[in-house]
Amino acid sequence: MFDRDLWSEIFNSIKKNKLRTFLTGFSVAWGIFILVLLLGSVKGLQNGFAKEFNDDASNSIFIFASTTTKPYGGFDAGRRIILKNKDIEYIKGSFEGSFEYISGRFNKFLPIKHNKEKATFPIRAVHPDHQFIEKTIINKGRFLTQQDLDSRAKVVVLGKKVVEELFKEEEALGNTVEINGYIYTVVGVFSDEGNEREERNVYVPITTFQMIYGNTDQLAQILLTYNPKFSLAEAINFSEVLEELFKRRLIIDPEDQGAIYLNNKAEQFSDVSNFTFILSIMSISIGVLILIAGIVGIGNILVFIIKERTKEIGIRKALGARPSQVIKLVILESVFITSIAGLGGMLFGSGLLALLGPLIDSPGFSNPSVDMLTIIIATIILVISGLLAGLIPAINAANVKPIVALRAD
Amino acid sequence: MLKINKLHKSYPIGDSSLHVLKGIDLSVESGEMVAIMGSSGSGKSTLLNIIGMLDEADEGEYILDNVPIKNLTEKKAAIYRNKFLGFIFQSFNLINYKNAIENVALPLYYQGLKRKERLEKGLFHLEKVGLKDWAHHLPNELSGGQKQRVAIARALAANPKLLLADEPTGALDTKTSYEIMEFIQSLNDEGKTILMVTHEEDIANMCKRIVRLKDGVIMEDTFVEQVRASQYV
Ligand SMILES: Nc1ncnc2c1ncn2[C@@H]1O[C@H](COP(=O)(O)OP(=O)(O)OP(=O)(O)O)[C@@H](O)[C@H]1O
Numbered sequence: 001m002f003d004r005d006l007w008s009e010i011f012n013s014i015k016k017n018k019l020r021t022f023l024t025g026f027s028v029a030w031g032i033f034i035l036v037l038l039l040g041s042v043k044g045l046q047n048g049f050a051k052e053f054n055d056d057a058s059n060s061i062f063i064f065a066s067t068t069t070k071p072y073g074g075f076d077a078g079r080r081i082i083l084k085n086k087d088i089e090y091i092k093g094s095f096e097g098s099f100e101y102i103s104g105r106f107n108k109f110l111p112i113k114h115n116k117e118k119a120t121f122p123i124r125a126v127h128p129d130h131q132f133i134e135k136t137i138i139n140k141g142r143f144l145t146q147q148d149l150d151s152r153a154k155v156v157v158l159g160k161k162v163v164e165e166l167f168k169e170e171e172a173l174g175n176t177v178e179i180n181g182y183i184y185t186v187v188g189v190f191s192d193e194g195n196e197r198e199e200r201n202v203y204v205p206i207t208t209f210q211m212i213y214g215n216t217d218q219l220a221q222i223l224l225t226y227n228p229k230f231s232l233a234e235a236i237n238f239s240e241v242l243e244e245l246f247k248r249r250l251i252i253d254p255e256d257q258g259a260i261y262l263n264n265k266a267e268q269f270s271d272v273s274n275f276t277f278i279l280s281i282m283s284i285s286i287g288v289l290i291l292i293a294g295i296v297g298i299g300n301i302l303v304f305i306i307k308e309r310t311k312e313i314g315i316r317k318a319l320g321a322r323p324s325q326v327i328k329l330v331i332l333e334s335v336f337i338t339s340i341a342g343l344g345g346m347l348f349g350s351g352l353l354a355l356l357g358p359l360i361d362s363p364g365f366s367n368p369s370v371d372m373l374t375i376i377i378a379t380i381i382l383v384i385s386g387l388l389a390g391l392i393p394a395i396n397a398a399n400v401k402p403i404v405a406l407r408a409d
Numbered sequence: 410m411l412k413i414n415k416l417h418k419s420y421p422i423g424d425s426s427l428h429v430l431k432g433i434d435l436s437v438e439s440g441e442m443v444a445i446m447g448s449s450g451s452g453k454s455t456l457l458n459i460i461g462m463l464d465e466a467d468e469g470e471y472i473l474d475n476v477p478i479k480n481l482t483e484k485k486a487a488i489y490r491n492k493f494l495g496f497i498f499q500s501f502n503l504i505n506y507k508n509a510i511e512n513v514a515l516p517l518y519y520q521g522l523k524r525k526e527r528l529e530k531g532l533f534h535l536e537k538v539g540l541k542d543w544a545h546h547l548p549n550e551l552s553g554g555q556k557q558r559v560a561i562a563r564a565l566a567a568n569p570k571l572l573l574a575d576e577p578t579g580a581l582d583t584k585t586s587y588e589i590m591e592f593i594q595s596l597n598d599e600g601k602t603i604l605m606v607t608h609e610e611d612i613a614n615m616c617k618r619i620v621r622l623k624d625g626v627i628m629e630d631t632f633v634e635q636v637r638a639s640q641y642v
Pocket residue numbers: 420421422427429447448449450451452453454455456
């Protein structure tokens with residue numbers, strides 16, 4: 001393999017056919033270049049989607065209640081369905097191991113005051129687990145705790161944007177805000193990876209708000225995340241079982257599509273990953289088609305070169321060259337041209353992506369890039385392409401009969 | 410050294426076939442220098458190619474150095490050619506993009522020798538044919554006689570037992586032909602067995618034995634008094 005003469009022969013034949021070598025090498029380089037760009041773009045799409053989804057945990061299931069659209073169990077259609085605290089206890093009791101985090105939630109839009117500053121923000125009354133479901137990032141202090149809920153404490157966790165508007169330069173943590181005449185202590189400040197809109201929220205213990213506003217045990221939504229070890233199929237199955245049981249529990253027609261609604265991220269996620277998977281397959285196919293053109297080109301040139309070198313190969317055989325040695329010569333030449341050209345295309349493509357990729361960040365398309373695996377696979381494809389391209393010409397060369405070659409004057 | 414029995418060879422031409430060798434019996438001892446003569450198309454090259462394992466006989470027996478040559482794989486044939494045989498051609502058949510020393514060293518490459526050793530041996534043989542100073546010239550920078558001497562050096566490089574030459578002087582003028590013959594004679598003096606095809610009576614008479622072919626059979630096989638080429642040079 002690292003035989004100086006073998007390589008000097010390969011270089012010789014490349015040198016004698018500069019233009020043709022360049023043209024075919026170029027077509028292989030181009031094929032790989034396009035392949036890298038295509039795969040990078042698919043990656044960009046995936047990144048874009050992932051960013052959109054990062055707003056909440058990707059294994060979350062939201063349960064909303066509405067009004068029935070069908071009469072059922074002696075009730076008329078149009079009955080309001082209300083989720084309650086005990087529904088959370090029910091899930092906790094019945095689905096141990098299937099869910100990871102669970103929280104109830106309802107929203108109120110109320111003005112919040114601090115000194116002279118006053119503004120209205122959405123206030124979310126939630127359980128402590130909500131932090132993990134929404135992927136809330138605590139910057140300062142802490143999130144709500146079970147203790148806050150048990151004691152119905154008047155504490156708030158404020159989004160970064162809320163703090164900016166109400167407190168300006170002042171330290172928010174440990175300070176107070178006033179909501180509807182009640183004074184709440186700020187125990188935490190958070191940000192959110194998903195989007196800035198999230199940072200305009202305010203969290204309060206759900207029990208505190210249930211007591212103050214109507215002394216109820218009602219919830220607007222139940223949010224949970226399923227066991228992250230679940231496969232997509234298991235996750236979808238879990239949410240179907242949940243829906244069925246909730247319909248039975250709340251006396252809703254199993255066919256009623258409106259009364260209760262489960263929003264499972266798994267289903268959306270599987271759609272998106274199917275979509276990007278199909279895109280990947282498509283771009284790989286296109287890249288491979290272009291590559292094949294390059295391979296055919298190189299194969300053609302080699303066949304031609306072998307024709308030209310028939311006499312030389314005959315001489316070599318008369319001097320004792322074994323067929324395997326002749327094959328090695330031709331195939332290595334082909335692998336060499338494809339690999340060098342392909343590497344060039346790959347470097348150029350991934351260099352371009354590395355340079356421009358980080359600058360690209362729009363919704364749905366972010367940081368197109370290629371990973372190591374793609375590069376390794378492309379390299380393997382290249383070497384195999386080289387082998388394939390060299391195969392027919394190499395067999396031709398090995399079949400050269402020395403007398404025929406020597407007679408060809 | 411070699412023994413041939415009832416050797417036949419035909420070439421297919423269209424639907425029929427051309428019977429070129431029609432029962433050749435020939436045996437050559439070690440150290441002989443044999444000229445093969447005959448009119449054009451009589452089968453001289455065909456015979457030499459079969460002896461050189463570049464071609465295969467249809468029928469008959471061929472034993473080279475006690476090894477029966479029959480149904481060889483390409484690989485085996487290549488190894489035997491490399492080990493036993495040196496070829497010299499009328500049209501030299503040097504590889505045009507390799508310089509003299511690289512051409513001479515090529516059989517050694519196929520013997521698996523290290524580069525340094527190859528170049529040393531190559532230079533030694535080039536010196537033997539008097540072309541040491543031309544080692545780094547390409548074939549197209551050499552005269553016909555020089556090319557043939559490079560080719561002879563190449564044939565000698567692997568130290569073969571048998572040298573096969575198909576009209577080695579066919580493309581050279583008389584003076585150069587004699588110089589080449591003088592060198593080939595010196596090789597024979599050193600003990601190399603040599604088989605050469607030639608058209609020229611004077612060249613044939615510089616061998617020790619003349620085999621005449623006609624219509625695919627040996628018509629005459631005589632030992633002759635060797636004329637030394639040195640007297641003409
Ligand atoms: N591969 C081949 N296919 C068909 N016919 C062939 C082939 N090789 C040789 N012949 C024919 O066989 C006959 C003998 O050829 P060969 O080359 O042995 O002659 P030769 O005695 O060497 O002649 P010359 O003195 O012209 O070199 C010729 O008629 C030639 O045309």
